[in-house]
Amino acid sequence: xxxxxxxxxxxxxxxxxxxxxxxxxxRAALDIAGGELRFGVRIDRRGSEWRGELCNGSRxxxxxxxxxxxxxxxxxxxxxxxxxxxxxxxxxxxxAYRNVGNxxxxxxxxxxxxxxxxxxxxxxxxxxxxxxxxxxxxxxxxRVIELRNGEAGLEGTIISNTGDYGxxxxxxxxxxxxxxxxxxxxxxxxxxxxxxxxxxxxTLRGIFHAGLRTQTPWIAVRSSxxxxxxxxxxxxxxxxxxxxxxxxxxxxxxxxxxxxxxxRGKVVVVDVFGTWCPTCHDAAPELVRLHRKYHERGLEIVGxxxxxxxxxxxxxxxxxxxxxxxxxxxxxxxxxxxDTEAAAATLPQLQGFTSFPTTIFLGRDGKVRRIHAGFYxxxxxxQHAKQVRDWEREVEGLLREESRDTGGSG
Amino acid sequence: xxxxxxxxxxxxxxxxxxxxxAQAPPPDITRERAAFAEWLSEAPNSPxxxxxxxxxxxxxxxxxxxxxxxxxxxxEHRVSERGGAVSLHGPDGGRVLPAGRPVALGxxxxxxxxxxxxxxxxxxxxxxxxxxxEYYDHDPTLVFVGPLSPPGQPGRVRLLALDGIETEALEAGxxxxxxxxxxxxxxxxxxxxxxxxxxxxxxxxxxxTNGAGTYPAGRFVxxxxxGDGRYRLDFNRARNPFCAYxxxxxxxxxxxGNAIGAKVEAGERxxxxxxxxxxxxxxxx
Numbered sequence: 190x191x192x193x194x195x196x197x198x199x200x201x202x203x204x205x206x207x208x209x210x211x212x213x214x215x216r217a218a219l220d221i222a223g224g225e226l227r228f229g230v231r232i233d234r235r236g237s238e239w240r241g242e243l244c245n246g247s248r249x250x251x252x253x254x255x256x257x258x259x260x261x262x263x264x265x266x267x268x269x270x271x272x273x274x275x276x277x278x279x280x281x282x283x284x285a286y287r288n289v290g291n292x293x294x295x296x297x298x299x300x301x302x303x304x305x306x307x308x309x310x311x312x313x314x315x316x317x318x319x320x321x322x323x324x325x326x327x328x329x330x331x332r333v334i335e336l337r338n339g340e341a342g343l344e345g346t347i348i349s350n351t352g353d354y355g356x357x358x359x360x361x362x363x364x365x366x367x368x369x370x371x372x373x374x375x376x377x378x379x380x381x382x383x384x385x386x387x388x389x390x391x392t393l394r395g396i397f398h399a400g401l402r403t404q405t406p407w408i409a410v411r412s413s414x415x416x417x418x419x420x421x422x423x424x425x426x427x428x429x430x431x432x433x434x435x436x437x438x439x440x441x442x443x444x445x446x447x448x449x450x451x452x453r454g455k456v457v458v459v460d461v462f463g464t465w466c467p468t469c470h471d472a473a474p475e476l477v478r479l480h481r482k483y484h485e486r487g488l489e490i491v492g493x494x495x496x497x498x499x500x501x502x503x504x505x506x507x508x509x510x511x512x513x514x515x516x517x518x519x520x521x522x523x524x525x526x527x528d529t530e531a532a533a534a535t536l537p538q539l540q541g542f543t544s545f546p547t548t549i550f551l552g553r554d555g556k557v558r559r560i561h562a563g564f565y566x567x568x569x570x571x572q573h574a575k576q577v578r579d580w581e582r583e584v585e586g587l588l589r590e591e592s593r594d595t596g597g598s599g
Numbered sequence: 600x601x602x603x604x605x606x607x608x609x610x611x612x613x614x615x616x617x618x619x620x621a622q623a624p625p626p627d628i629t630r631e632r633a634a635f636a637e638w639l640s641e642a643p644n645s646p647x648x649x650x651x652x653x654x655x656x657x658x659x660x661x662x663x664x665x666x667x668x669x670x671x672x673x674x675e676h677r678v679s680e681r682g683g684a685v686s687l688h689g690p691d692g693g694r695v696l697p698a699g700r701p702v703a704l705g706x707x708x709x710x711x712x713x714x715x716x717x718x719x720x721x722x723x724x725x726x727x728x729x730x731x732x733e734y735y736d737h738d739p740t741l742v743f744v745g746p747l748s749p750p751g752q753p754g755r756v757r758l759l760a761l762d763g764i765e766t767e768a769l770e771a772g773x774x775x776x777x778x779x780x781x782x783x784x785x786x787x788x789x790x791x792x793x794x795x796x797x798x799x800x801x802x803x804x805x806x807x808t809n810g811a812g813t814y815p816a817g818r819f820v821x822x823x824x825x826g827d828g829r830y831r832l833d834f835n836r837a838r839n840p841f842c843a844y845x846x847x848x849x850x851x852x853x854x855x856g857n858a859i860g861a862k863v864e865a866g867e868r869x870x871x872x873x874x875x876x877x878x879x880x881x882x883x884x
Contacts, residue, residue, distance in 0.1 A: 222823060222824045223824065270700075285630075285634070287634065289638075289642055289643070289644065289700075289701060290638075290699075290792075291644065291699045291710070291712060291762055291792070291793050292760065292761050292762045292792070292793075292841075293634075293635050293638055293838075294634045294635065294637070294638040294642065295794070296630075296631070296634045325769075375795070377796075397796075399794075399795075399796035399797045400792065400794055400796075400797035402799070402823055402824055403792075403796060403797045403798050403799070404824055405796075437692075463695070463697070465697065465700065466697075495694060495695045496694070500703055524692075524694075525692070525693070525694035525695070545695075545697075
C-alpha cells in the first residue's frame with residue numbers, strides 16, 4: 190500500500206516537472222522547413238557541476254556551459270555566441286536554438302525526448318564516394334559526398350572546392366537517407382535517395398538544407414575517380430625571401446616573436462585560427478597530434494588567434510578555453526591584440542589572407558615553404574587522410590633539412 | 600494563382616468572427632515577434648543602436664572628429680577590405696572582422712557584411728532608441744500557399760537587403776495572390792542571408808497602407824517552402840526594412856512591379872507617419 194502511494198506520488202509529481210531533471214541522453218531535433226534535423230544531446234551532473242555534449246552521431250562536442258534554471262535548461266555554445274534554451278516537461282524538452290543574426294535573431298525551434306536516436310546502417314549500394322552537383326537557381330556547383338557506416342550508423346560528409354562541411358550523421362530508410370550536421374553555428378541537413386525522381390539506380394538525388402529554410406536540390410553519380418573538385422587554394426603569395434616575422438602577446442601578456450629561443454633552428458608550423466571558426470576546431474586535434482609526433486625531432490607549432498570580442502580579457506579567456514578543450518601543448522598567441530609597436534598590419538608578409546584556418550610551414554631557416562588555406566576535417570575521410578599524410582611528409586621533409594643556422598640571428 | 604490556405608468553411612467562420620473580435624496571431628508568430636522584440640532591445644547589433652553604415656571601399660577611418668565615422672572616445676582606427684577579408688587596425692594592432700559577427704570597439708560595436716569586394720561596415724552605439732515593433736491584428740485571409748513561377752528573365756540583381764546592405768540577389772520568379780478580389784503578381788528574389796549557403800526568398804512590396812499605417816518605403820515578406828514545391832506567403836510576417844528603425848540605414852529602392860494597388864493591413868506597422876511618396880514614384884528603372 191505504501192509502495193503504491195509512493196508510486197502514485199511519483200506519477201503525480203512528474204507532469205509538473207518539479208522532480209524532473211534534464212540529466213540523461215536526449216534525442217534532439219531542430220525543426221527546419223525541410224524536416225527534422227536530428228542530433229544527440231547528453232547532460233550529466235557531478236555534484237553541483239553540470240556539463241553536456243552535443244553529438245552528430247558518434248562525434249560529440251562539449252557545451253561551454255549547462256545552466257538549469259527552474260523548469261528550463263540553457264545549453265551554451267560560447268564559441269558561436271549561441272544558446273539552446275528549453276523547457277523541461279516530463280520526458281520532453283522544447284524551446285529554441287538561437288544566435289545573433291544580422292537581420293533579426295536566428296531562431297530555430299528545438300525539441301528533444303529522452304533516449305538515443307536509433308542507429309541505422311546504410312545498404313552497400315548507398316556507400317562510397319559520389320560526385321554531386323548542387324543545382325542553384327543559375328548554374329551548378331560541384332560537391333563530393335562520401336557515405337559510410339560508422340558506429341552510430343550511416344555517416345558522411347560533403348566536400349566543396351574550398352573545404353568540407355563537417356561530420357554528418359543520421360538515419361536510413363530503404364534507399365533514402367537524412368544526415369545532419371549541427372555544431373552550434375552551422376545548421377545543415379542532407380537528404381537523398383537512390384534513383385529518386387526517375388534517375389537510374391546509380392543516381393542519387395536529394396536536397397541540401399542550410400539554416401532554417403534554404404534548400405538546394407542536388408544530383409550525384411558514383412565517383413569515377415577523376416577529379417571532380419578544384420584543388421584547395423594554395424596561397425603562395427608570401428614573402429619567402431625573409432624569415433617569417435610575427436610578434437604577439439601570449440595568454441599571459443608576454444610578447445613572443447619568431448626570434449624566441451623556442452623557435453630557433455626549428456621547423457615551425459604557424460596556425461592562423463580563431464575560436465569562432467568551426468573548421469579551426471577540426472584542425473586543432475590534428476595539430477596537437479603533429480606536435481606530439483614530431484616535437485622531439487624539432488617541430489614547433491605556434492597558434493595565432495584572431496578573436497572577435499575586442500576585449501583582451503574576454504579573448505584571452507576564450508583562447509584558454511580552446512587550449513583546454515583540445516589539450517594544446519604548443520604556444521598560442523593573441524594576434525588580434527598586438528600590443529607591440531610593430532607594423533600596423535599584423536602579418537604584413539602574407540598577401541591575400543582570407544581563409545581560417547591558414548597553416549604556414551616554415552623551414553629551419555624561418556622562411557615560408559608552404560601555405561595551406563582551409564582544412565579538410567576528419568569527416569572528409571579520404572581527403573582528411575590525404576591532407577594528414579601531406580602534412581606529415583612536409584614536416585618530415587623540413588625536419589631532414591640541415592640546420593645551417595642553429596645559432597640563429599633570425 | 601496561389602490558393603487561399605484555409606478551407607472555405609473555416610474561412611467563412613473566420614469572416615463571421617473577425618468583425619467581433621480581433622484575431623490572436625498563431626503561437627509561432629507570437630514567438631517570432633517576442634524573439635525579435637528581445638533582439639531589438641538587447642542585441643549589440645540591433646538596428647535601434649545603429650549609428651552608421653558605410654561601404655568600406657578603399658578603406659574608412661573611425662574615431663576622431665575628422666574621421667569618416669566619428670565615434671566619441673575612440674582613437675583613430677582604420678577598416679579595410681582585402682580579397683573579401685575585412686580588418687580593423689588601431690594603435691593596439693589589427694584584427695579580423697568576420698562577416699556578420701558583432702565586434703566591440705570601445706563602447707561601440709562594429710560588424711562587417713555585404714559581398715566580397717563590396718563589404719559594408721555597420722557601427723552600433725552604446726545607446727539605443729526606445730522603439731517597439733508594432734503590428735496589425737492577425738489576418739488569416741492574408742496567408743497563401745502555392746507555386747513559384749520561374750522568372751521571365753533570369754539573372755542577378757544588385758539590391759539592398761532588409762538591413763540596408765548591398766548584396767547580389769537572384770531573380771527567383773513570381774507568385775500570384777488574390778488581394779481585394781484581384782490577382783496580384785509579385786516578383787520574388789533570392790537574397791543571401793550572410794550565413795554561408797543560406798538565403799531567403801524575399802518579396803519587397805508596396806501597398807496602399809504605405810505612409811498611412813505602414814512604412815512609406817514598403818515592406819519585405821519572405822516566401823517559405825511549404826513542401827511539394829509549394830511556398831507559403833504570409834503577409835502577417837511582413838517586416839519593415841531597417842531604415843524604419845534608424846536613419847543610419849539606407850532604404851532599398853522599391854522593386855518594379857511589386858506595388859499592390861490595395862491595402863495590405865497585416866504584419867508590421869509604422870507610426871512614424873508618411874513621407875507623401877506618391878504611389879509608384881521612386882521605383883527602380
